[in-house]
Amino acid sequence: MTDALTEDPFDYQVTKSGLVRISRGGRVVVTVAGAHADRLAAALERAADEHAAQLLLAKATGNYRRGNERR
Numbered sequence: 001m002t003d004a005l006t007e008d009p010f011d012y013q014v015t016k017s018g019l020v021r022i023s024r025g026g027r028v029v030v031t032v033a034g035a036h037a038d039r040l041a042a043a044l045e046r047a048a049d050e051h052a053a054q055l056l057l058a059k060a061t062g063n064y065r066r067g068n069e070r071r
Helices: 034-046 050-061
Strands: 010-014 020-024 027-032
Touching: 010 034, 010 050, 020 034, 020 050, 027 034, 027 050, 034 050
Parallel strands: none
Antiparallel strands: 010 020, 020 027
């Protein structure tokens, strides 16, 4: 079983104004602002490894657990 987050990972950028821009495949998927952006940036700094950071980014974009919610 291959992991989609490993094959096509999210990228992120924290701007000077505090926004967190999350992109995938070279396109910005979502921009997180305000208190949510502050919490996300702090959580990304504390992430244990790259996989944990990818899970945080997937959750922030809403692209998480597609198709297996009823299990």
